[in-house]
Amino acid sequence: MRVLADAVGPALEEVLSGMGIADEVWTGLLGPATVEEHGDLALPCHRLAGTLHRQPNDIADDIAAALGPMLSGTAGVSAVSGFVNMRADPSWLAAQVMALLPDDRLGIAVEQARTVAVDYSAPNVAKEMHVGHLRSTVIGDAIVRMLGHKGHTVYRENHVGDWGTPFGMLIEHLLDLGEANAAEELSVGDLDAFYKQARAKFNSDEAFVARSRNRVVLLQGGDEETLRLWRILVDESMRYFNEVYGMLGVLLTDDDIMGESNYHHLLPVVVERLQASGVLEDSEGAKVVYPPGGWLNREGEPMPVIIEKADGGYNYATTDLACIIDRVERLDCDDLLYVVGSPQIQHFEMVFQVAEQAGFMGEAHNAVHVNFGSVLDSDGKILKSREGEVIKLVDLLREATSRAEQAIAEKNPELQGAQREAVARMIGIGAVKYADLSTERSKDYVFEWDRMLAFEGNTGPYLQYAHARICSIFRRSGIERSSARDASITPAQPEEALLARRLVNFAAVTDATLASYSPHTLCTYLHSLASSFASFYEVCPVIAAGDDATRDSRLALCDLTARTISTGLGLLGIESPEQM
RNA sequence: GGGCGAUUGGUGUAGUCUGGAUAUCAUGCUGGCCUUCUAAGCCGGUGACACGGGUUCGAAUCCUGUAUCGCCUACCA
Known part of the structure; x- marks a missing residue:
C-alpha cells in the first residue's frame, strides 16, 4: 500500500535512524504484509539482528513501541514474531478514499512527459x-x-509488412485475376485464399515464377504501374485491417501506418x-x-x-x-x-x-x-498461418460477440435491439481482450475457444458485471452519480474497509503496470477490486441501508468503485457497459 | 553443440527482479445462499511450488546440477 508507506515513512525514518539503521536498509525491508490479518505493511526485523546484536523479537517490540504513538491516527502498530506490522487506521483510510472522490484522475499523477x-x-x-x-x-x-x-x-x-519479395508474386496473381476481381476477392476478407493461390502458382508454374521475379525488380525500381498495382493490394488489405481494428476497438488509424x-x-x-x-x-x-x-x-x-x-x-x-x-x-x-x-x-x-x-x-x-509469448495449438505447437487451418481473428471476435448476445438474451431479456447488440460487443470483445491481457505477457498459452470466451471467474465480463451492478444501484435509487462525491465515507463493515483499501491502491498499481509494461498487473488488481465489491454487495445494502449517513457513504464507495473499474478497464482498451 | 527462456493444486494462473509469517486467484469437484440494489454473483470444503545439492536465522524466490519442454543459432520477415 504505497499511500500508507508514504504516510508512515517519516516516522519510521526517525525511529530507525535513532537506532542507527540507514534508510536504504529499512526501505528495502518494508513491504506489504504477506498475512492479511496482520496488517497492510510489514517490516521484518530479522536481518537487523546481526548488526544490532539483539533478538528480532526485541527489535520489533522496540520499534513498535516507539512507532505506535507517532502513527496514532494513521496506523495501528503491532509486533509479531520479529515483524513490525502496520494497519491503516479506519479514519485515515476513510480520509484517503474521500480525497479520491472529487479527483477525476483517481490519484493517478501526470508525469514529466516523455x-x-x-x-x-x-x-x-x-x-x-x-x-x-x-x-x-x-x-x-x-x-x-x-x-x-x-x-x-x-x-x-x-x-505493416508491405514490402519485399512476396509482392512480385502477389501482384502477378492480382493481374491474373483481373484488378476488379482481385479487389473483390480481397475485400471479402479472404486474404488467406488469395495468398495461398498465389503461393500455389509460384510453386508449380515456372512462367509465373519468372514473372514474379521480374515484378519484384520493377517494384524495387519504382515502376509507376507496378506501384499502382501494389497500392491496390495495400489499400484493400488496410481496409480489411481497419475493419478488424474497428471490431476490436483499438486506437490504430491510417495515420499510424508506418x-x-x-x-x-x-x-x-x-x-x-x-x-x-x-x-x-x-x-x-x-x-x-x-x-x-x-x-x-x-x-x-x-x-x-x-x-x-x-x-x-x-x-x-x-x-x-x-x-x-x-x-x-x-x-x-x-x-x-x-x-x-x-x-x-x-x-x-x-x-x-x-x-x-x-x-x-x-x-x-x-x-x-x-x-x-506465442499462442500454441492444442499440441503445444506455435500456431502458424502456413500449416493447417488457422483461426481467423474476425471469426473469434464474431463468436465472442454472438456468445455474449446469447448470454444477455438469457440473463437480461429486457435489453433489446441496438442496445443489446452494443452491449454484446462490449462484453464479447472485452472477454477476448481480457483473456489475452490478464496473463503475464511473456508466457506462451494454448489457444482454446472456451478460455478466450469464458464469461465467468477471472474474466472481463466479471469486472463489467460489477460495474453494471453499481450503475443499476444508482438507476434504481434515482440519485445522481456525481452527487455522491462530497459524501462522508465511514468504512464500518469489514467488507467496506477491504473495498476502501483496494480503491486507494489504484494509482500505485497503474504506475507499477506501466513501469514493467505488464497489463496483467492491472488486470489482477481490477479483479481483486471487483471481487471485494461483490463481497461488499452481498452484505452491505446500499439503497436500503439503515440510515442516510450509511447510505451516502456506501453510495460514495460504489461510485468510486465504478469509476475505478471503468477507468482501469478503459486503460486496457475495454469498455464498461452500464447494463448487461 | 552453444545461447535464451519456461516448469506452481485435476486444469489455468499470480507471486520470482528486490528472500520473510499460514503460497494468490480462477476453474473443476463438493456443501450451502435468489419474497430486498442484476445468481455473468456470494459464503464454506477440497487440492500445488519438476527433481537433487548449496547459500541463509529464513528459499517458490538467490547460486548450482539434472530432467522435460519451447525459442534462437548469417544472407526469410
Whole structure:
C-alpha cells in the first residue's frame, strides 16, 4: 500500500535512524504484509539482528513501541514474531478514499512527459490476421492508452509488412485475376485464399515464377504501374485491417501506418552511416556488423547482423535500424517500445547493440522489446498461418460477440435491439481482450475457444458485471452519480474497509503496470477490486441501508468503485457497459 | 553443440527482479445462499511450488546440477 508507506515513512525514518539503521536498509525491508490479518505493511526485523546484536523479537517490540504513538491516527502498530506490522487506521483510510472522490484522475499523477514510439500490431499485407496478431495489437493498445493517460507523448507505429519479395508474386496473381476481381476477392476478407493461390502458382508454374521475379525488380525500381498495382493490394488489405481494428476497438488509424515500404529509401543511408561509424565489415560477400554481445552461430563462429545481403538486398534488421534512426532523429523519441513476440528476443538484442555501437541511440534513449509469448495449438505447437487451418481473428471476435448476445438474451431479456447488440460487443470483445491481457505477457498459452470466451471467474465480463451492478444501484435509487462525491465515507463493515483499501491502491498499481509494461498487473488488481465489491454487495445494502449517513457513504464507495473499474478497464482498451 | 527462456493444486494462473509469517486467484469437484440494489454473483470444503545439492536465522524466490519442454543459432520477415 504505497499511500500508507508514504504516510508512515517519516516516522519510521526517525525511529530507525535513532537506532542507527540507514534508510536504504529499512526501505528495502518494508513491504506489504504477506498475512492479511496482520496488517497492510510489514517490516521484518530479522536481518537487523546481526548488526544490532539483539533478538528480532526485541527489535520489533522496540520499534513498535516507539512507532505506535507517532502513527496514532494513521496506523495501528503491532509486533509479531520479529515483524513490525502496520494497519491503516479506519479514519485515515476513510480520509484517503474521500480525497479520491472529487479527483477525476483517481490519484493517478501526470508525469514529466516523455516521447515514446510504440511499435505494435504489424499485420502483413495480403495475409489474414489470425489469433497470433491479437496479442501485439491488444497489449500495444493498452500500453499506448496508459502512456497517454500519464501525460506522455505517444507515437503509435503500425509497422505493416508491405514490402519485399512476396509482392512480385502477389501482384502477378492480382493481374491474373483481373484488378476488379482481385479487389473483390480481397475485400471479402479472404486474404488467406488469395495468398495461398498465389503461393500455389509460384510453386508449380515456372512462367509465373519468372514473372514474379521480374515484378519484384520493377517494384524495387519504382515502376509507376507496378506501384499502382501494389497500392491496390495495400489499400484493400488496410481496409480489411481497419475493419478488424474497428471490431476490436483499438486506437490504430491510417495515420499510424508506418509500413516497411516507408523505410525503403533509408536503407542505403543505414549502410552509409554504419560504414562511416566504422562498424561495417565484409563477410562472404555480405555487409555485416558484429555486435559486441558475443553471439555465436551453430558452428560456434561469431555471428553478425546482416545489413546488406550478397545479392544487394536488405534484411529485416536493416529496416529496424532505419526505424530507430527515424524515431530518434525525426520524432525525437526518448523511448522506443517494440510489442513483438518472444522468438525475436535475440534479433532485437543484436539490433539494439548495433544501433548503440553506431551511435544511432545514446544513453538517453531507452529501447525495450516488450516481448510476449506465442499462442500454441492444442499440441503445444506455435500456431502458424502456413500449416493447417488457422483461426481467423474476425471469426473469434464474431463468436465472442454472438456468445455474449446469447448470454444477455438469457440473463437480461429486457435489453433489446441496438442496445443489446452494443452491449454484446462490449462484453464479447472485452472477454477476448481480457483473456489475452490478464496473463503475464511473456508466457506462451494454448489457444482454446472456451478460455478466450469464458464469461465467468477471472474474466472481463466479471469486472463489467460489477460495474453494471453499481450503475443499476444508482438507476434504481434515482440519485445522481456525481452527487455522491462530497459524501462522508465511514468504512464500518469489514467488507467496506477491504473495498476502501483496494480503491486507494489504484494509482500505485497503474504506475507499477506501466513501469514493467505488464497489463496483467492491472488486470489482477481490477479483479481483486471487483471481487471485494461483490463481497461488499452481498452484505452491505446500499439503497436500503439503515440510515442516510450509511447510505451516502456506501453510495460514495460504489461510485468510486465504478469509476475505478471503468477507468482501469478503459486503460486496457475495454469498455464498461452500464447494463448487461 | 552453444545461447535464451519456461516448469506452481485435476486444469489455468499470480507471486520470482528486490528472500520473510499460514503460497494468490480462477476453474473443476463438493456443501450451502435468489419474497430486498442484476445468481455473468456470494459464503464454506477440497487440492500445488519438476527433481537433487548449496547459500541463509529464513528459499517458490538467490547460486548450482539434472530432467522435460519451447525459442534462437548469417544472407526469410
